[in-house]
Amino acid sequence: MRISTSSMFEAGTSQLGTLQSQMAKTQQQLATNRRMLTPADDPIASARALEVTQAQAVNTQFATNRQNVRGALALEESALAGATDVLQNVQTLAVAAGNGALNQADRNGLADQIASHREELLALANSGDGLGGYLFGGFRSSSPPFVRSAEGIAYEGDQGVRQIQIGGQRQIPMGDPGSAVFLSNPTGNGSFVTRADPANGAALVVSAGSVNNAAEFARDNYKLTFAVAAGVTTYTITDGQNVAVPPPPANAAMPFVSGQAINFKGMSFDVAGSPADGDVVTVGPSTKQTVFETLDKLIASLRAPASDAAGRARMTANLAEGGVNLASALDGVLSVQSSVGSRMAELDNLDSSGEDLNIQYAATLAGLQEIDMVKTISLFTQQQFTLEAAQKSFKALSGLSLFNYIG
Template sequence: MRISTSMMFERSQNAMQGRQSDLSKVGEQVANGKRIVSPSDDPRAASQALIVKQDQAVQEQYKDSRVTANNTLSLQENTLNSMSDLLTSAKGLIIKGGNGTYTDSDRASVATELEGLYNQMLGLANTRDSSGQYMFSGSQGDVKPFETSADGTVEAYAGDTQPLNMQVDASRSMNVNAAGSEVFKVPATKGGDAESDLFKVFEKAIETLKTPQTAENQDELRADLDQANRRIDSGSDNILSVRSAIGSKLNELEVLGDIGDTRTISNKIALSDLEDLDYAEAISRYTLGQIGLEASQKMFMQTQQTSLFSLIR
């Protein structure tokens, strides 16, 4: 086949442009620090990298959910820890108020202290989280769980008991809400006391302490205070049980967080293997590319100067 001058010119030009394109691609890889600048550089690796990135994005979502769940549960745990301390103080006051040597004035003074704890308990029960939602309203965070009536007593629980689930891992959905009706309830006691709630227990104890003591009602008042103590013990045990459940969830979140961190590290290593550039190898290719480009440019220049007339002397 006859090779014309124009064909030689075109081939030399294509060779030079190809070298320029290869050199430009290597330069772009070095500048970005990535072996895959566009999917066409390595379609298989680019596809695998996309899968890893998608999994990494999902893991980040789970991580955010775990952080939110941890913050919510930690606040609940701290609040209930305060409740436990409050109930311990309340029991001490009720025992003190049952002292047979106390006068009505002394008992009234104890009742005033107990009222202070009662108001503190109501404040804890209506605690809001960092987003302004009521913590003990179940899934209805915008509803105040415990309102007071005109006579100062606490009305019935206004929230719900629906779970508020958060997806904290691929196969784990965790309920992070707390229904005040369950948290502040007083289970039936072994002494035969019916189920109640802590607000009613406090209200009854305060009323008892404010009632003037006589020879006729002395035994009844003492029995009422004994019952208040039993119910406070039952309520304390219930709160301890709730705190235990919260603690188990916090421990689980910590384990899931460690697993998630391991996945994140594995994904980063996988992405690095797929995408990161071997600088030594890339610079070597860049140097060879420069040599090849210079050679192709020289050949192109020689081709431009080649003609039939240049051979005639």
């Protein structure tokens, strides 16, 4: 079979081109540490690598979101810790105000200190979020949520809770609205409120009490009226319709013992002191009261005159009520603070699992995309030898011509 010179040159150059192309591809794989230089190299692996890369990008965004949430929650936790300190200090002052040896000037001084703490609490309630907004404004975070008004401190935020995605199936609140922290504090024990009538002639201390039988508990307004006759103190109980509670036996009056539990309608509380004839203790449903209202009422109680028995009785009743409501406000702040701590702990757990996912994604991508370095270097060396051998053989073959022997 005769092979023309042109055919020989075409075949040789084509083969050399193929070998050079293969060697160039291997060299590019070594330079980039990538097995697939184009999707055509391995369509299935390329598609899988794209899925993994997208999942890795989403996981990275979740990590960024968690970092943003952690910053916001750290600011909120700091503000709540400050509010806790303020309320605990006010509780200490309220207890000190009950000292019977204090005069009006002393009580005015305590009221001034509580007023200063109220301003401190207001500043904490208007804490910034570090981004030009306010922590406790809900969705309306561009302006201070708590402002002074004719009625006291008013809330101008809303009840919105900003949520952010921190995991595939998890959204978490970035903060809490001020309404949930400072406004929704239940009065009394959360179920009912006990209070000595400010018009009483004797200083009575009424405990907050508790519900000891939920099945019998009925939300209504009740009144305990004390009577003193021949040195014996008794009391009767009536409801909001002035009906005796419980239904009166032959003698509706019940003997009173200071500090002894009084039980009716599923409620239990005690009254300490020596009631005067006609003194009254009221029991009513618990309502919501802002922490600022609690502080304002406490300040007003301390500044009110208490020079006579009636004034001292009124102050004692107001301080007892204020102390219970302060405890409720503090419990509310601590509850939110606990929630913030739980969320931050969840962020730490998700960060740990997110880092594990990143390691898995990186390992999967390495298996799909990266080359076996030793194997690829061996292949490159083999291709280099093959190309050199092909070049030498082509040179020798192209030198075989009949014209070289015609002289």
